[in-house]
Amino acid sequence: MGTDANTQALNHPPARLTGAEIVWATLVGEGVTDVFGYPGGAILPVYDALRKFPIHHTLVRHEQGAAHMADGYSRASGKVGVAIATSGPGATNLVTGIATAMLDSIPIVCITGNVSSKVLGSDAFQEVDITGITLPVTKHNFLISRAEDIAPAIRYAFQIAKSARPGPVLVDITKDAQQATAIFDFEAAKPRPHRIHPMRKVEESGLAQAAELIKNAKRPVILAGHGIIESGAMEQVRTLAERAQIPVALTLLGLGAFPASHPLNLGMMGMHGESWVNHAIQDADLLIACGMRFDDRVTGAVATYAPKAKKIHIEVDPAEVNKIIKVDVPLIGDLREVLEALLPRISSRDGGAWLKTIDGFKGDSAVRDIKNLPDLGHLYAAHVIHDIWRITGGNAIVVTDVGQHQMWEAQYYHHEQPRMLITSGGLGTMGFSLPAAIGAKFACPDKEVWVIVGDGGFQMTAGELATIAQEGIKINIAVINNGYLGMVRQWQEFFYERNYESTPMVSPDFVKLADAHGIAGLTVRTRGEVEEAVNTARSAPGAFLLNFKVEKEDTVYPMVSTGSALHEMIRRPGGKDPLEES
Amino acid sequence: MLHTFVAYVEDLPGVLTRVASLFRRLNINIHSLTVGHSEQAGLSRMTVVCEASAEAGHRIQASLYKLENVVEVDDIAQAPSVTRELALIKVAATPRSRSQVFELVEVFRARIVDLAPESLTIEMTGVESKIEGLIQVLNEGEGRILEICRSGKLTMRRGHHTSGVLKAMSVSADESAEVPAEDGAAVEQE
Numbered sequence: 030m031g032t033d034a035n036t037q038a039l040n041h042p043p044a045r046l047t048g049a050e051i052v053w054a055t056l057v058g059e060g061v062t063d064v065f066g067y068p069g070g071a072i073l074p075v076y077d078a079l080r081k082f083p084i085h086h087t088l089v090r091h092e093q094g095a096a097h098m099a100d101g102y103s104r105a106s107g108k109v110g111v112a113i114a115t116s117g118p119g120a121t122n123l124v125t126g127i128a129t130a131m132l133d134s135i136p137i138v139c140i141t142g143n144v145s146s147k148v149l150g151s152d153a154f155q156e157v158d159i160t161g162i163t164l165p166v167t168k169h170n171f172l173i174s175r176a177e178d179i180a181p182a183i184r185y186a187f188q189i190a191k192s193a194r195p196g197p198v199l200v201d202i203t204k205d206a207q208q209a210t211a212i213f214d215f216e217a218a219k220p221r222p223h224r225i226h227p228m229r230k231v232e233e234s235g236l237a238q239a240a241e242l243i244k245n246a247k248r249p250v251i252l253a254g255h256g257i258i259e260s261g262a263m264e265q266v267r268t269l270a271e272r273a274q275i276p277v278a279l280t281l282l283g284l285g286a287f288p289a290s291h292p293l294n295l296g297m298m299g300m301h302g303e304s305w306v307n308h309a310i311q312d313a314d315l316l317i318a319c320g321m322r323f324d325d326r327v328t329g330a331v332a333t334y335a336p337k338a339k340k341i342h343i344e345v346d347p348a349e350v351n352k353i354i355k356v357d358v359p360l361i362g363d364l365r366e367v368l369e370a371l372l373p374r375i376s377s378r379d380g381g382a383w384l385k386t387i388d389g390f391k392g393d394s395a396v397r398d399i400k401n402l403p404d405l406g407h408l409y410a411a412h413v414i415h416d417i418w419r420i421t422g423g424n425a426i427v428v429t430d431v432g433q434h435q436m437w438e439a440q441y442y443h444h445e446q447p448r449m450l451i452t453s454g455g456l457g458t459m460g461f462s463l464p465a466a467i468g469a470k471f472a473c474p475d476k477e478v479w480v481i482v483g484d485g486g487f488q489m490t491a492g493e494l495a496t497i498a499q500e501g502i503k504i505n506i507a508v509i510n511n512g513y514l515g516m517v518r519q520w521q522e523f524f525y526e527r528n529y530e531s532t533p534m535v536s537p538d539f540v541k542l543a544d545a546h547g548i549a550g551l552t553v554r555t556r557g558e559v560e561e562a563v564n565t566a567r568s569a570p571g572a573f574l575l576n577f578k579v580e581k582e583d584t585v586y587p588m589v590s591t592g593s594a595l596h597e598m599i600r601r602p603g604g605k606d607p608l609e610e611s
Numbered sequence: 612m613l614h615t616f617v618a619y620v621e622d623l624p625g626v627l628t629r630v631a632s633l634f635r636r637l638n639i640n641i642h643s644l645t646v647g648h649s650e651q652a653g654l655s656r657m658t659v660v661c662e663a664s665a666e667a668g669h670r671i672q673a674s675l676y677k678l679e680n681v682v683e684v685d686d687i688a689q690a691p692s693v694t695r696e697l698a699l700i701k702v703a704a705t706p707r708s709r710s711q712v713f714e715l716v717e718v719f720r721a722r723i724v725d726l727a728p729e730s731l732t733i734e735m736t737g738v739e740s741k742i743e744g745l746i747q748v749l750n751e752g753e754g755r756i757l758e759i760c761r762s763g764k765l766t767m768r769r770g771h772h773t774s775g776v777l778k779a780m781s782v783s784a785d786e787s788a789e790v791p792a793e794d795g796a797a798v799e800q801e
């Protein structure tokens with residue numbers, strides 16, 4: 030039946046369908062195979078029509094999870110993720126997930142039901158102005174009250190979500206529009222071609238200037254951001270780096286855009302970036318920013334940011350240029366296209382001296398690195414994450430939550446490929462990881478998926494364990510359990526005189542919690558047990574939870590505190606057990 | 612600096628909110644905003660005046676273009692342009708005190724559009740400073756101002772002129788801003 034509906038959607042002459050059927054037929058036409066949602070009164074006609082269409086629906090436990098799943102699905106696959114919810118609370122529960130996708134430029138389409146058009150604005154049961162609420166956190170949204178407008182709106186939503194700088198789009202459909210009928214004509218519903226932003230421009234003179242700056246630079250650094258992955262410019266960035274021997278520093282969301290093992294890869298920059306990366310940026314005479322937006326977490330104090338460097342900014346969104354950091358050469362366009370135009374002008378360069386200088390910045394970093402500490406009986410999160418990297422061969426999709434474990438993941442799990450680290454960067458949404466991992470697993474069912482999550486974030490969306498159980502999917506969950514809201518505690522340690530207000534956290538027994546969902550689990554307390562536990566999780570047929578009881582008061586180093594220059598880092602005291610020094 | 616954004620937007624529900632929300636998000640106060648039909652069917656023309664830095668102005672323009680319903684954006688700012696505002700001003704005036712108001716209206720080349728026993732209504736078109744000039748002298752006079760309704764700024768770039776003409780006109784426009792009585796003459800010459 031499913032295939033018939035699919036064929037009908039695309040090949041058959043225009044047919045009269047209900048608005049609800051049009052929703053699914055349009056999604057099928059857009060290539061959607063999986064959606065994540067939660068039914069309710071105002072979206073019931075759409076759910077009633079679902080069985081006629083070849084789409085798998087995952088029932089979530091909270092609509093925030095649906096939006097994060099659509100987001101994780103998109104980050105893992107590059108396709109548009111789809112979330113569905115009812116009106117009122119169903120719709121408002123999506124908002125955190127939508128904002129998460131907005132801040133990280135992730136293409137998702139959210140479909141919400143709304144009350145009948147006749148009672149719109151009357152405070153009807155479960156009515157909320159969701160297009161008003163989501164206006165600042167979507168690229169665009171639609172309020173649809175006629176069946177014939179549904180297909181054009183959804184097709185337009187997909188185009189908007191994917192085009193230029195991607196992002197979330199919401200389509201709110203009144204219940205009477207779902208129930209009414211209209212002629213469904215997929216082809217006729219096609220949107221007009223995407224309008225290129227008129228301020229997007231790459232001038233010949235800009236390319237020539239950029240090439241000249243690169244040619245003459247003594248200390249250049251490429252700043253590699255998420256835009257590389259969204260634009261699919263991995264090869265072009267690599268060619269630029271290799272040909273001109275330019276070292277590459279990555280943003281959190283850029284991790285995977287340039288292979289971690291590449292000799293030119295410096296590592297992550299910014300607040301918790303490696304010290305030599307930040308020193309290289311501060312000392313550079315040229316920064317080539319590729320698909321990144323100089324977020325405050327990567328610049329430190331703006332006034333003292335890379336003072337000696339000329340700046341080339343290659344960016345698709347004209348509103349990002351000169352927003353935080355004034356640049357010398359803006360090249361506003363699709364990163365891959367711009368680099369393809371630029372590369373013929375770049376000739377090989379000798380970068381040896383500068384690379385040696387950066388190597389010198391490393392100094393005693395290796396000694397300070399927690400992973401090189403002898404096993405003193407403590408279980409450190411960094412060890413756990415580094416071991417998971419080693420054991421999975423770096424081949425797993427890792428979905429993190431937000432906080433200390435997220436930074437340790439960025440530092441100790443090395444990503445060779447794009448779309449293998451899924452993490453909430455811009456909004457920093459706790460509770461993101463578990464649902465996003467479910468989305469990632471649906472996008473890539475053959476890949477190994479690991480959730481790395483703190484005990485705080487895990488409890489924000491732990492209800493989705495039931496979704497994992499109901500769907501019978503294989504996800505490995507590593508809870509980095511330190512009994513604190515660790516990153517907040519770290520800020521309290523540094524900036525609030527260790528007044529640990531409201532950060533110690535009592536949690537349930539996570540293994541028992543998993544067990545209650547029919548998910549197996551283990552608690553790990555020492556480093557010696559890590560390898561076996563990780564292997565047990567990997568070889569288990571179903572989802573598996575590892576509860577890592579790590580050191581309670583460990584700290585993410587280095588750290589650039591707010592308002593400090595990027596090179597003014599708080600460093601881990603060298604060669605000592607980090608707990609002894611405090 | 613003062614920015615004057617002229618935007619062509621689709622004539623659809625909610626578009627005004629999308630545009631206004633962009634300024635709200637940056638915590639920028641809109642001095643004036645006018646919307647009406649344009650010469651193109653289905654498109655409205657908005658004129659938004661606000662105070663913002665040059666960088667913020669650039670960002671607003673770039674962000675306006677990112678809105679799906681916005682078709683064209685121009686930041687007129689310092690460019691040679693024709694700018695007018697319409698004001699309706701209701702003044703308390705009895706038959707005895709009217710004549711003073713009549714005189715002012717004459718000097719400012721405004722018009723009386725309504726006359727009632729206790730009040731009269733003045734219609735005035737001109738640049739902002741001229742309207743403010745009238746309001747000021749009315750405040751200084753006997754007639755109490757009861758109501759003011761201002762359209763906000765309406766702006767259009769000037770047509771293509773030879774540079775000499777442009778220079779001459781921009782001078783007269785500048786002068787007219789300060790000397791209200793001459794503004795009408797400048798307009799007539801165009």
